[in-house]
Amino acid sequence: MTIEFNTETFRGDFTYHNSAEAIARFPFPFPEDKYMYSVNIEPHVSFRPGSVYEHPFDVDEHYVSEVADRALVLNEDPLRSQSLPHMNLAGWDLLELLMTNLSESYPQWFELHQDGDRWHWINRPLGIDDTFTFLDNTTLPYGPMEYIMRQTQGDYALLDQRDDNLWMDAGVITTQADWSLDFDIGMNFMEWHGPVPLAHELGVFERALKFLLNLRQGQPVRRLNWTMTVHPRLDTSPENYAKWGVDRATVTPENAGEYMYLRVELQSLWRLPRSNAIVFPIRCYLISLQDLVTIPKWGRRLHRVLRDLPDELADYKGLTMTRPSVLQYLSQFDDGAQTSAGTFPD
Amino acid sequence: MTKSADRTPKIDVRVTQIVDVTSEIKRFRFEPTDGKPLPVFAGGAHVVVEMEDGDTLRRNPYSLMSSPGATDAYNISVRRDPGGRGGSMFMHDRVTVGSLLRLSHPVNLFPIDRRARKHLLFAGGIGITPTLAMMSELARYGDAFELNYAVRSENDGAYLDQLRNTYGKRVSIYRDDQGEQIPLTTLLAAQPLGTHLYVCGPGGMMNWVLSTAEGLGWPAQNLHSERFLAPPSGSPYEVRLAASDLSIKVGPHQSMLEAIEAAGVDAPYLCRGGACGQCETRVISFDGTLLHNDHYLTDDEHAGGQKVMPCVSRFEGRELVLDR
Numbered sequence: 001m002t003i004e005f006n007t008e009t010f011r012g013d014f015t016y017h018n019s020a021e022a023i024a025r026f027p028f029p030f031p032e033d034k035y036m037y038s039v040n041i042e043p044h045v046s047f048r049p050g051s052v053y054e055h056p057f058d059v060d061e062h063y064v065s066e067v068a069d070r071a072l073v074l075n076e077d078p079l080r081s082q083s084l085p086h087m088n089l090a091g092w093d094l095l096e097l098l099m100t101n102l103s104e105s106y107p108q109w110f111e112l113h114q115d116g117d118r119w120h121w122i123n124r125p126l127g128i129d130d131t132f133t134f135l136d137n138t139t140l141p142y143g144p145m146e147y148i149m150r151q152t153q154g155d156y157a158l159l160d161q162r163d164d165n166l167w168m169d170a171g172v173i174t175t176q177a178d179w180s181l182d183f184d185i186g187m188n189f190m191e192w193h194g195p196v197p198l199a200h201e202l203g204v205f206e207r208a209l210k211f212l213l214n215l216r217q218g219q220p221v222r223r224l225n226w227t228m229t230v231h232p233r234l235d236t237s238p239e240n241y242a243k244w245g246v247d248r249a250t251v252t253p254e255n256a257g258e259y260m261y262l263r264v265e266l267q268s269l270w271r272l273p274r275s276n277a278i279v280f281p282i283r284c285y286l287i288s289l290q291d292l293v294t295i296p297k298w299g300r301r302l303h304r305v306l307r308d309l310p311d312e313l314a315d316y317k318g319l320t321m322t323r324p325s326v327l328q329y330l331s332q333f334d335d336g337a338q339t340s341a342g343t344f345p346d
Numbered sequence: 347m348t349k350s351a352d353r354t355p356k357i358d359v360r361v362t363q364i365v366d367v368t369s370e371i372k373r374f375r376f377e378p379t380d381g382k383p384l385p386v387f388a389g390g391a392h393v394v395v396e397m398e399d400g401d402t403l404r405r406n407p408y409s410l411m412s413s414p415g416a417t418d419a420y421n422i423s424v425r426r427d428p429g430g431r432g433g434s435m436f437m438h439d440r441v442t443v444g445s446l447l448r449l450s451h452p453v454n455l456f457p458i459d460r461r462a463r464k465h466l467l468f469a470g471g472i473g474i475t476p477t478l479a480m481m482s483e484l485a486r487y488g489d490a491f492e493l494n495y496a497v498r499s500e501n502d503g504a505y506l507d508q509l510r511n512t513y514g515k516r517v518s519i520y521r522d523d524q525g526e527q528i529p530l531t532t533l534l535a536a537q538p539l540g541t542h543l544y545v546c547g548p549g550g551m552m553n554w555v556l557s558t559a560e561g562l563g564w565p566a567q568n569l570h571s572e573r574f575l576a577p578p579s580g581s582p583y584e585v586r587l588a589a590s591d592l593s594i595k596v597g598p599h600q601s602m603l604e605a606i607e608a609a610g611v612d613a614p615y616l617c618r619g620g621a622c623g624q625c626e627t628r629v630i631s632f633d634g635t636l637l638h639n640d641h642y643l644t645d646d647e648h649a650g651g652q653k654v655m656p657c658v659s660r661f662e663g664r665e666l667v668l669d670r
Contacts, residue, residue, distance in 0.1 A: 041621070089460060096386070
């Protein structure tokens with residue numbers, strides 16, 4: 001597969017854009033015309049060549065620009081990357097997981113040569129050619145987690161497992177849907193999910209935690225999550241709320257197709273071999289509504305999902321102010337026709 | 347080659363070395379048949395070894411004792427257990443150099459706690475195997491640790507010289523036949539704050555170490571013991587699939603879901619771990635006991651007998667009829 005990496009921005013003039021191929025492979029998250037929380041976890045196995053599910057870690061046309069945006073965020077706010085002292089080994093686990101998988105999935109871009117603990121890493125799109133000693137922090141310009149995260153799309157949280165719980169003890173979080181690593185660091189699974197409405201009553205988190213505590217090496221799982229964002233802004237963090245919260249007030253039925261983006265997170269969960277920690281990649285995909293409605297099934301379905309979404313969920317996802325304009329825009333593309341099952345285009 | 351009854355990823359290996367460690371313990375070296383590196387593991391991890399014993403598929407968990415960084419081969423040690431379910435006897439009497447076996451990926455239910463300022467290890471008998479890998483790892487990272495190892499006698503003790511030579515004063519060996527006993531209370535009282543304790547050995551020893559530590563006020567979070575998760579297995583049974591008009595047999599190491607799939611019936615599933623609820627199946631009738639192993643159904647639903655999660659749950663009794 002050959003890809004031209006886009007030159008684009010996720011702030012300021014927002015030149016982010018999806019090619020026709022990127023639109024067709026967008027991970028549309030709704031298999032039916034309504035949405036409610038569920039433990040929608042499935043084995044993270046490869047399927048549908050060309051889709052975001054083909055490789056364990058998807059690299060797409062936005063790779064180079066996303067990594068550049070991450071560097072901007074980290075330079076402005078170093079607390080977006082944190083690792084408690086006992087998580088250093090998990091950071092090396094993560095570096096190994098990504099380097100081995102990326103070099104296997106995309107040999108044209110990434111190469112890893114291992115001679116015992118002496119590792120040689122080549123990242124062609126970013127022009128990186130480094131040699132270092134595995135498990136020796138002094139041979140890298142950053143800690144192992146931050147080093148590889150500065151070459152990776154998506155946020156990654158490292159969860160320590162102890163006392164029958166998971167603890168958010170490390171991560172690099174710069175493309176988040178309004179949550180803060182600096183706030184959540186050190187919290188356990190039930191604590192950091194505290195603010196989510198309705199799902200607790202359904203027992204979703206108890207079941208999900210029990211399942212994750214039994215997550216096996218070599219058997220990663222995945223799920224999709226979603227929200228909406230005004231403009232293709234990756235860094236919608238609480239820390240920067242003042243910069244993006246006001247954008248919601250600018251959305252009208254006339255500009256919603258251009259301003260509003262469906263934001264889908266492809267989340268996966270992996271047991272790490274050395275540290276026994278779990279790594280939780282949260283990979284963000286953005287698509288404008290005007291691009292999304294070019295797939296008729298998606299336009300119809302998103303209209304119905306948003307129209308019938310419970311108010312608590314709309315509020316939690318930050319959609320209360322923009323929903324009327326979005327619905328008015330999307331209603332033009334919903335002729336009431338029946339939609340087919342599943343998430344892929346017809 | 348053994349045909350696995352489940353869909354979890356497996357590793358095909360060849361036995362390349364068998365060493366008599368003591369009169370009762372043998373060490374087996376496994377190398378991957380495809381020549382690719384084995385998955386990395388950490389001290390405390392085990393693999394489930396699948397053995398094709400006639401029509402029976404045996405699955406026994408064994409701790410990995412080799413150096414965690416080594417991905418060319420795994421080593422396990424097996425103690426002959428004539429009173430067991432038969433897996434160790436099969437390993438001792440039937441497995442030879444060149445035998446082909448199948449392994450699960452490593453699973454670690456006995457991990458090192460990275461918050462510890464010091465690691466205090468206790469082992470008894472064959473329980474030494476996970477601690478061998480743990481010490482190899484702790485030594486590599488330069489962490490503080492010590493091992494207290496109880497054996498019946500010098501001859502019955504596995505890896506005594508290797509331990510003495512490699513770790514010197516960090517290892518203390520106690521031989522029953524010499525009247526030597528771990529000075530447990532003294533040892534536990536002398537540990538620095540932030541020490542974590544790990545114990546693997548016979549049940550009586552584990553209870554003694556853990557209860558003594560608890561009695562001395564050690565926090566529960568600092569106490570770690572090896573517990574093997576038994577593979578989800580049990581007695582074979584039959585299930586009637588009413589909607590498909592089929593009767594199927596569920597093998598001892600097969601899940602109900604796997605048996606349904608093996609019969610060619612398309613059943614929904616996602617997590618295959620009893621959590622997501624996707625494979626929930628209505629029970630039409632049953633005469634016996636439903637063995638619910640899932641996390642999804644409520645206690646009331648388990649008691650009600652109207653639903654079952656076939657990915658992890660089992661049945662014992664005369665007849666089970668499912669709406670599938």
